[in-house]
Amino acid sequence: MKQRRTDLAMEGRELWQEGAGETTRLPGVEAHEGEREGLSVTIIRVLDQEGAQALGKPIGCYVTLTMDGLANRTEGVFGRSARAVAGELTSLMGEVPADGLVLVAGLGNRAITPDAIGPKVHEHTLVTRHLVEQMPEHFGHLRPVASLAAEVLGNTGVESGEVVRAVCDKLHPACVIAVDALASRSLERLCRTVQLADTGIAPGSGVGNHRFRLDRESLGVPVIALGVPTVVEGATLAADLLGTDELPQLGQGQDLFVTPKDIDSQVADLAKVIGYGISMALQPGLTVEELDLLLS
Numbered sequence: 576m577k578q579r580r581t582d583l584a585m586e587g588r589e590l591w592q593e594g595a596g597e598t599t600r601l602p603g604v605e606a607h608e609g610e611r612e613g614l615s616v617t618i619i620r621v622l623d624q625e626g627a628q629a630l631g632k633p634i635g636c637y638v639t640l641t642m643d644g645l646a647n648r649t650e651g652v653f654g655r656s657a658r659a660v661a662g663e664l665t666s667l668m669g670e671v672p673a674d675g676l677v678l679v680a681g682l683g684n685r686a687i688t689p690d691a692i693g694p695k696v697h698e699h700t701l702v703t704r705h706l707v708e709q710m711p712e713h714f715g716h717l718r719p720v721a722s723l724a725a726e727v728l729g730n731t732g733v734e735s736g737e738v739v740r741a742v743c744d745k746l747h748p749a750c751v752i753a754v755d756a757l758a759s760r761s762l763e764r765l766c767r768t769v770q771l772a773d774t775g776i777a778p779g780s781g782v783g784n785h786r787f788r789l790d791r792e793s794l795g796v797p798v799i800a801l802g803v804p805t806v807v808e809g810a811t812l813a814a815d816l817l818g819t820d821e822l823p824q825l826g827q828g829q830d831l832f833v834t835p836k837d838i839d840s841q842v843a844d845l846a847k848v849i850g851y852g853i854s855m856a857l858q859p860g861l862t863v864e865e866l867d868l869l870l871s
Contacts, residue, residue: 579815579822580808582757583770584619584637587630590760604630611662612655615641633790635774638663642767645844653848654863660769660801660852667773667799668750668856675749676704677857679722680739680789682755682776684730689805689834692846693754694724696801699850701858701869704746718857721746736787743794751798752853753789758832759804760811765834766841769803769849776800801853803845806832 579590591601603626609616619637621627627634640659644652671677679700681693700722706714723742725735743751753776759765775790775798790798809831810822835841851866861869 579760579811580758581760581804581811582802583639583759583764583768583804584621584630584632584772585617585639585770586760586764587632588619591629601629602626611640612659614655614659615643616659616663617641633774635772636667637774638667638771640769640771641764642769642845642848645848646767646841653844656848657851657855657863660771660849661855663771664752664799664801664852664856665859667771668797671750671797674718676719676721676746678739678742678746678748678751679720679853680735680742680751680753681722681724682735682753684727685724686730688838688842689832690727690756691842692756692803692805692849694726695842695846696754696850696853697722697724699847699854699870701854701861701866703858720854720857721748734787736789736793739789740787740794743796748796750796751789751794752801753798754801754849754853756806757802757804758806758808760807760815762807762812762833764804765807766803766805766838766845769801769845772800772802773797774800776802801849803842803849805838805842806834808832 581587588601588604588606603621603623605620605622607618617639621630621632621634623634640663642656645656681697683690683693685691685694702720702722703714703717704719704721707717707719725738728734755776757770775788777788812833814822851863854866855861
């Protein structure tokens with residue numbers, strides 16, 4: 576039976592439990608629920624190869640933040656969401672030197688709105704490498720940060736992973752933060768969740784278009800992935816709506832993906848939250864208001 580498509584570790588765990596029974600323990604996997612800045616946090620840890628095979632995810636830590644109030648622009652939710660992203664990202668960067676260069680790689684195609692999260696995050700990331708190197712007397716207290724929008728093979732003729740690896744070979748960062756769009760199994764989680772993982776990412780995985788994987792093995796440095804689910808596979812959505820276990824045959828619609836009608840505004844909001852969250856994690860002490868001034 577074809578499996579429902581999802582890139583979220585928490586949904587992978589849910590699907591496994593739906594098949595095995597709610598009370599059955601998923602081997603090699605730990606799950607914890609918590610809260611940060613008033614937002615729900617789910618932490619999934621894949622502990623060994625048995626857990627990796629059962630969940631279909633590499634060994635590592637997966638953190639999912641749920642931002643229920645962002646779409647409704649609830650008062651104060653932007654700042655709380657950015658600080659929550661910063662806090663969880665800081666936790667995953669525990670082994671990275673505090674003054675080490677970090678490369679932020681925005682993956683995806685800016686011309687296709689559901690896939691534009693990465694390039695738009697690039698626009699909201701505070702870059703400091705040039706300032707730290709050229710004017711250390713004024714900016715030496717900042718962490719050096721470089722950022723790029725890697726774009727896609729169809730636009731450049733170059734794999735985004737090859738671009739990131741080439742830049743890593745030149746700059747020798749202490750860490751890479753890769754941002755990309757993901758797929759969810761649920762309409763309710765579209766543009767309402769952010770997944771952070773210390774396992775790296777495969778560009779294009781959200782739409783089943785797997786490319787050169789960005790991880791410690793391929794780049795030689797820790798790679799932290801941030802992803803936002805912006806699409807649901809049509810067959811997965813149909814199965815959920817019909818309440819069936821088996822994915823329906825959609826014929827010519829088998830490659831159909833569904834996205835919210837206001838995806839443009841939601842992607843813009845989430846890209847700013849993630850960009851500010853990354854910047855606040857890399858430059859502790861900066862506030863949302865200060866980033867507004869620095870990035871305007």
